[in-house]
Amino acid sequence: MTTSSAGTAGASPASSGFVVSERTARLRAETALFMRDHVLSLVSHDLRGPLNAIHSWAYVLERKLDANDPNTQRAITGIRSGVDQQVKLLETIVDATRAETKSLALAYAPFPLHPLLDETVDEVRTGLARTRGVEVTIDSQLATEQLNGDRERLAAALWLMLTFAVEASAEGAMVRLTAHADTGAWHAVVTYAPRAAALNDPALPHVLEAFARKQAGEPREAKRIAWVFALCKRVAEAHGGSFEQGEATDGEAATLALRVPLSAASPR
Template sequence: MLVAAARTAEPFTERPTVSTSSHAVAASDERLAHLRAEVALFMRDHVLSLVSHDLRSPLNAIHSWAYVLERKLDAADAASQRALAGIRAGVEQQVKLLEDAVDKTRAETKSLPLARESFPIRVAVERALEDARHAVLAARSNAVELVSSIDSERCDGDRERLVQALWTMLVFAAEASEPGAKLRLTSNIDSAFWRVEIAFTANFAALSDPEPAHALEPFARTQAMQPREAGRIAWALALAQRVASAHGGTFEQTGTGDGEPSTLVLRVPLLAQ
C-alpha cells in the first residue's frame, strides 16, 4: 500500500487497482525483469570497478619493492634475478588481466549516455512507486509515505534512468526493512536541484530472510549487511549512484547498522550542466 502526503500534508491511500488484462500483467512482469537486469548489470560493473581499484594499489607496491630489491641484491646472483623477473612478470600479467577482463567489461556503464528530456518530476516519482509496488512493496505490505510539495516542477534529465534509480532505492529500502514497515519518501526542490530522500529502519533479519518477496539477488542482500568503508555504498545501489553521477548529481547512503535509521539520498540538477 502506498500512502502519500500532498501539499496539504494530509495522507491519502493509493487508488484501488482495477483488474488488468493478461497482456498488462505480462508487460508489468517484463518491466520488472528488465529493472532487475539493469540493477544486476550496474552492480556487476561496480564490483569490477572496486576490484580494479583495490588490486592496483598492492600491485603498484609490489612493483616498487621489486626495484628496491634489485638495488640490494647481487646482480650476479642468478637465482635472485630470476626471482625478481618472476615478480615483475606476475605484476604485468595481473595488470593486463585487469585491463582486458575488468576495465573493458565494465565499459558499458563506465560512460553512461543519457536520453535527456524535460519531464514532470511528479510523474517520474509515481512511476517509480508503481514499479516498486509491483516488485516488492505490495507483497511485503510495505507502505510508503510520500512527502512532497512538488506539483508541476520539471527536470531536464533521462526520465527512465532516474525512474530506475528511484526504483532501486525503494526496493532496497523495502527489502532492508521489516515486512509491513513504513518507508518515507521525500521529494522536493533544493535550490537548483531535485532531491529525493528515502528513509527506513534497517532490519538485517528481513534482508536475509528468503521468505518475503525479493527483487534483489541473494548475494547483494548479504553484501549489504557487511560493514562498509567510508563513502562506499552497498553494491545493490550502484545503479542509483551511477545515474546520479551521470546527471552531475550525487548519491549517498547513510546509516546501515541493524536496527538503525537509514537514508538513501539522490540529488540531481534540474537543468543539464
C-alpha cells in the first residue's frame, strides 16, 4: 500500500494567478461536449413518454367524438400532426446531435494503473487545486496491476472526478483519491466535502462551466447523475464498468466512484 500527498492547502485561490493549460482546456471542452449530449439524451427520453401518451389519447378522443364534425376532426388531426412533428425533431436533431458520444470509440491497449493515478492527480494538483488551496491525496493499493482499455479516456474521467471535487471544496479542504483492484475490476473513489459556496463563487477560479456547476447542486432523480459527470458515466459504461455519484450534503463527505473491468475487451 502506498500513500502520497502534496501540500497545496496553503495556496491563495486568486483568479489572476490561475492559468488553464492546453490539456485542461481540451478536457474542459470534452466535458462540455459529453454534458450537452447527455442533456439531449435526457430530453429525448423524457419527451417521448408524454408524446406517446398524447398520441394515444388522440385516437381515443377520435373514437369518442362526432366523426361528422369537421372542427373536431381538424383538432384531432392537428394534435396527431403536432406529436409526429415533435417525434421527428427528436429523431433528426436531438438523437443525431448526440450520436458522436452515443457510440464511443475506444483505443484499447494494456497499461499500468498506478502511473495513471499519479499523472492525473499531479495534473489536478498543479492546476486548479494549488490555486484554490485544496489538498489532493492518493491512497492506492495498486502495485503492478494493468488494465486493458483506453488510457486517455479513463484519465479524462478521473481528471473530471478530481476537478469537480476540487471545485466543490473550500480552501484548506482535502480531496482524497482511493484506488484498488480486485480480481476483476479497478475501483477509484474520490472523497470530498462539497461546499455550495465554493462551487459557485464567481470570485474563485473555476475550470468547469458555471451552468454545469449550478446544475450539479440541484436535486437529482433516483439513479441519475449530475450532467457534468456525463463523460465519466459514458467512458465507464463503454468499458463495461460503472460510475456512481453519491448523495452530497453541504459540508459532509461525498463520493464519486468509478469501476472498470481490468480485462475489458474491445468490441468485435
